Amino acid sequence: MPNDLQLPFREVTALIRVGEGRFTGDVHPSWTIGGKPNGGYLLAMTAAAATAEIPHPHPIAANAHYVRSPEPGPVEIVAEVLRAGRSASQARARLLQDGHPCIEAVITASTLDPAAVPYWDEGAPTAGDVPFEACVPLPGRTPDGSVTVALMDQVDLRLEPASAGFTAGAPTGHGELRGWLALPGDGAFDPLSLLFAVDAFPPATFDVEFTGWVPTLELTVYVRALPAPGPVRVLQRAQLIDGQRVDEACFVWDRTGRLVAQGTQLAGIRLG
Amino acid sequence: MPNDLQLPFREVTALIRVGEGRFTGDVHPSWTIGGKPNGGYLLAMTAAAATAEIPHPHPIAANAHYVRSPEPGPVEIVAEVLRAGRSASQARARLLQDGHPCIEAVITASTLDPAAVPYWDEGAPTAGDVPFEACVPLPGRTPDGSVTVALMDQVDLRLEPASAGFTAGAPTGHGELRGWLALPGDGAFDPLSLLFAVDAFPPATFDVEFTGWVPTLELTVYVRALPAPGPVRVLQRAQLIDGQRVDEACFVWDRTGRLVAQGTQLAGIRLG
Numbered sequence: 001m002p003n004d005l006q007l008p009f010r011e012v013t014a015l016i017r018v019g020e021g022r023f024t025g026d027v028h029p030s031w032t033i034g035g036k037p038n039g040g041y042l043l044a045m046t047a048a049a050a051t052a053e054i055p056h057p058h059p060i061a062a063n064a065h066y067v068r069s070p071e072p073g074p075v076e077i078v079a080e081v082l083r084a085g086r087s088a089s090q091a092r093a094r095l096l097q098d099g100h101p102c103i104e105a106v107i108t109a110s111t112l113d114p115a116a117v118p119y120w121d122e123g124a125p126t127a128g129d130v131p132f133e134a135c136v137p138l139p140g141r142t143p144d145g146s147v148t149v150a151l152m153d154q155v156d157l158r159l160e161p162a163s164a165g166f167t168a169g170a171p172t173g174h175g176e177l178r179g180w181l182a183l184p185g186d187g188a189f190d191p192l193s194l195l196f197a198v199d200a201f202p203p204a205t206f207d208v209e210f211t212g213w214v215p216t217l218e219l220t221v222y223v224r225a226l227p228a229p230g231p232v233r234v235l236q237r238a239q240l241i242d243g244q245r246v247d248e249a250c251f252v253w254d255r256t257g258r259l260v261a262q263g264t265q266l267a268g269i270r271l272g
Numbered sequence: 273m274p275n276d277l278q279l280p281f282r283e284v285t286a287l288i289r290v291g292e293g294r295f296t297g298d299v300h301p302s303w304t305i306g307g308k309p310n311g312g313y314l315l316a317m318t319a320a321a322a323t324a325e326i327p328h329p330h331p332i333a334a335n336a337h338y339v340r341s342p343e344p345g346p347v348e349i350v351a352e353v354l355r356a357g358r359s360a361s362q363a364r365a366r367l368l369q370d371g372h373p374c375i376e377a378v379i380t381a382s383t384l385d386p387a388a389v390p391y392w393d394e395g396a397p398t399a400g401d402v403p404f405e406a407c408v409p410l411p412g413r414t415p416d417g418s419v420t421v422a423l424m425d426q427v428d429l430r431l432e433p434a435s436a437g438f439t440a441g442a443p444t445g446h447g448e449l450r451g452w453l454a455l456p457g458d459g460a461f462d463p464l465s466l467l468f469a470v471d472a473f474p475p476a477t478f479d480v481e482f483t484g485w486v487p488t489l490e491l492t493v494y495v496r497a498l499p500a501p502g503p504v505r506v507l508q509r510a511q512l513i514d515g516q517r518v519d520e521a522c523f524v525w526d527r528t529g530r531l532v533a534q535g536t537q538l539a540g541i542r543l544g
Contacts, residue, residue, distance in 0.1 A: 060517070061490035061538045063335045065378045067355045067362050082373045083339045088489065090339050092364070092376055101354045104364055106337045106376050108489050108538075116515035119544025120480055123447045123511035123521075175395045208392055217360065217380050218333035220492040222538045224514050239395035240531055242496050243388035245332070247534060249395075249521075259512055262519060264536050266333045266380075266494045272391025 006184035021079045023049045029072035034147040039216040040199025046105040049077040054089035056109035058191040063220045070097040127253045130160045156182040166206040175238035182231035189227045198250040198263030201236040221263045230255035278456035293351045295321045301344035306419040311488040312471025318377040321349040326361035328381035330463040335492045342369040399525045402432045428454040438478040447510035454503035461499045470522040470535030473508040493535045502527035
């Protein structure tokens, strides 16, 4: 779905370095859900600042704690190198708005080897085989019509038909969403945009029971390999809803079926 | 296995507050593997400092990036409050030795409700039913005899017989270890010691192929409920070995079968 208003991921995460470890950026109003910026998008922007300060280009382990949600608009990011090592480096970074901490992130970065091949993957779920073309685009509104998901005009997010029941009020109860994700203009994924990919899907709890906002408290992403160009296949699944919180695990495969990123998140939910 | 040299978890994680957000502690030489302190133990110590500074007592999401391994002995921890909120608070904390950053942690804390009950858990693995008494204590040395695991004289870590094959050179290939963990003196687990529980088991990759040290690069823990007294049941499983790194997922149930903590970690491994 080409769209004149679509902006490349590189553009909506662009930073200006204004001093040692200090950056400014602009949170785009279209990368939002109900007006709130997507959490993976904010982590990618924060990690971009962190990796700019260290000798290794690829975040391989990144976490964000969501302290408060920034509004779309100008933000500041402050990054601090913890160690610049031989095979890996670490940095922490904080995204602030009007002086208030919004995202607290820590990044371990390395250089992913394009020649690496998986050695053993029997503990990971299987990718499935429903092709991109057989999947259904996620509507730009939540099932109850209450929330506009502006982000869906930017990315091409498609659900496997078996996962799309919740959009018609018929969740399966399995708490599992499978589908595909493409960046605007078919932009190729890279380790930074994979940080977004693990938080792009709707809450997998929608496949259990539809609720209002499921705000992410913490997001952890491991980037495991350099992705092939093209859309990525995503599995987002809920594991446990307890004490009005849910954890979700996410798996991201590239077009060739290589597992390239994994994530977990803890979020608030009004159930139980 | 009572042991005169066993020290309570509370004692080996004890901190002295020496200023606002500043603490000193002592990494105990017995909470080590081949002389290196256990990573979950160090996260628990670091998180203890963070939670001491905020109004919420229970870490619900905690991560550590392992910048460098401290030696047993004195350490300093510096904690900084990010936000003290109504239902949750956030802090970051750094463990240093001789002025060098060793652990970089961020904590989201809350107050876990003892009356909460799980609402939905169909996405989590099942706990299994092999009782504590039917499990076999993990030896205090690695299978090749090369590494002394002093930690095994402190905690009572038992593997289900089906998971213990690797100790006799016969891994199953599934990359999955199941068993039980008890603290010294049958001490009750709490949210802080659960941060240790998710990193107490041997690398689940030992059930794929035995290797040397599998150093944790990053550890994330979600504490989901207050545990009942007694030992906890643990499932540690590897998911993907690629590019000389492995991720492992961990699930911890209390004695009553309640899923009380979950973890993921990314570690280095000399395979592939």
